[in-house]
Amino acid sequence: MQRPRCSGRAASIAIAALLLALAGPLSALDAQPPTRTVRIGHLALAPPTAQTAPIWEAFVQQLGALGWTQGKNLVLESRHAGGRSERLADLAAELVRLRSDVIVASGVSAVLAARRATSTIPIVIAGASDPVAFGLVQSLAHPGANVTGFSDTPGREIEGKRLELLREVVPRLSRVAVVLDSTARRDPAPIHDAAKTLRLTLLLSRETADPEEFRQTFAAFKRERAEAVYAPETPVNARHRDLIAALAAEHRLPAIYGSREFVDAGGLISYGSSFPELYRRAAVYVDRILRGARPADLPVEQPARLELAVNLRAAAALGLTIPHSIIIRAEHVVR
Numbered sequence: 622m623q624r625p626r627c628s629g630r631a632a633s634i635a636i637a638a639l640l641l642a643l644a645g646p647l648s649a650l651d652a653q654p655p656t657r658t659v660r661i662g663h664l665a666l667a668p669p670t671a672q673t674a675p676i677w678e679a680f681v682q683q684l685g686a687l688g689w690t691q692g693k694n695l696v697l698e699s700r701h702a703g704g705r706s707e708r709l710a711d712l713a714a715e716l717v718r719l720r721s722d723v724i725v726a727s728g729v730s731a732v733l734a735a736r737r738a739t740s741t742i743p744i745v746i747a748g749a750s751d752p753v754a755f756g757l758v759q760s761l762a763h764p765g766a767n768v769t770g771f772s773d774t775p776g777r778e779i780e781g782k783r784l785e786l787l788r789e790v791v792p793r794l795s796r797v798a799v800v801l802d803s804t805a806r807r808d809p810a811p812i813h814d815a816a817k818t819l820r821l822t823l824l825l826s827r828e829t830a831d832p833e834e835f836r837q838t839f840a841a842f843k844r845e846r847a848e849a850v851y852a853p854e855t856p857v858n859a860r861h862r863d864l865i866a867a868l869a870a871e872h873r874l875p876a877i878y879g880s881r882e883f884v885d886a887g888g889l890i891s892y893g894s895s896f897p898e899l900y901r902r903a904a905v906y907v908d909r910i911l912r913g914a915r916p917a918d919l920p921v922e923q924p925a926r927l928e929l930a931v932n933l934r935a936a937a938a939l940g941l942t943i944p945h946s947i948i949i950r951a952e953h954v955v956r
Contacts, residue, residue, distance in 0.1 A: 657694070659696070660698060661684075661695065661697055661721060662719065662723070663677075663698065664700050664724060664726045665726070665727040666704060666860065667701060667856060668703065672862065672886050673859070676882075676897050677900065679900045679901050680900035680903060681904075684908070700716060704831075704860050709731055710737065713738035722911060723744075723911065724744045726744055726746060727747045728855075729757065731856070732744065736757065736768055743915075746772070747903040748896060750772065752770075752772050752921055762920050765917050770906060771902055771906075771921065771922050772923045773854060774894070777814070779892075780814075781814075781819070783851060784821060786890060787877045787890070788821075790889070790943060794849055795821060796845075797823055797851055798825075799826065800835075800865065801829070801853070802826075812853075835864055840872075849874055850876040852865050852869075853878075862886045862888070866883055870887060870939070879891065881893075881896075881928055881953050884953065887934075889939070890930065890931050894924040895924075899924070902922065928953065929952055929953075930951060931943055933954060935955075
């Protein structure tokens with residue numbers, strides 16, 4: 622009896638099906654976390670607060686969803702400099718000595734400290750302004766070396782949009798005080814450019830790092846006839862967000878901030894990145910690196926969506942009425 626012969630096309634399909642069947646289980650195995658325990662270091666200027674705890678929880682939860690669980694195959698090592706930037710170098714070196722598989726760094730100063738400590742351990746940026754301008758990466762599309770991650774700003778235009786929102790709340794606004802600090806390495810040039818376009822006079826703070834300096838800064842703003850305040854999301858400002866919001870209320874200065882956490886602390890209005898979302902995305906990059914991706918091949922991402930938050934209680938205390946056009950656009954409203 623003559624055996625039936627397969628056509629060339631049928632044979633090719635059969636071979637492809639066989640290869641696919643063999644590859645399927647391997648791919649499924651690749652998708653599982655390795656059995657070895659990995660160590661992730663986290664470096665930041667300031668420790669978590671009641672407002673920022675959900676940000677870190679979002680990171681841990683996302684890692685869990687991706688298969689990395691503390692006590693099972695994951696060790697998390699968090700190091701915070703207590704607001705003292707000079708401590709970051711030692712803390713970064715400690716994370717290197719612990720043989721972290723990946724270091725997650727928050728803020729420009731922390732990323733720079735981590736990068737100086739190691740050129741081999743992958744570093745994931747969890748929020749830093751203008752990574753290219755500050756030399757954290759070569760470019761957004763091709764970061765190069767061992768650093769990649771997420772910028773907390775979409776670009777220079779964010780400064781103008783925040784000042785425009787502040788003017789919507791305070792229509793006759795002409796003098797805006799800006800809370801800056803050298804530790805955050807915030808470039809004031811985009812703020813100057815935005816203010817010039819809007820015909821606003823800027824009052825820039827001197828280097829502000831501790832509670833007493835913040836109190837002196839706000840007292841000076843009042844003496845200089847500031848009509849409102851802009852506090853960008855910097856590591857130092859974030860550490861003192863409760864105090865900044867309280868001082869703005871005490872001096873009856875409407876204020877706009879860089880993140881929702883300031884509004885939850887009693888601030889008036891904010892427009893910026895969702896930091897829980899940013900940390901969730903950082904966890905995805907950590908997962909990809911642990912599975913073999915190279916940081917140099919992962920582009921630095923900017924926020925795809927910005928979050929507007931409003932505190933109506935703070936507005937009432939200041940005798941302000943938030944325009945309905947702002948309230949309906951807000952993702953988060955404190956009533």
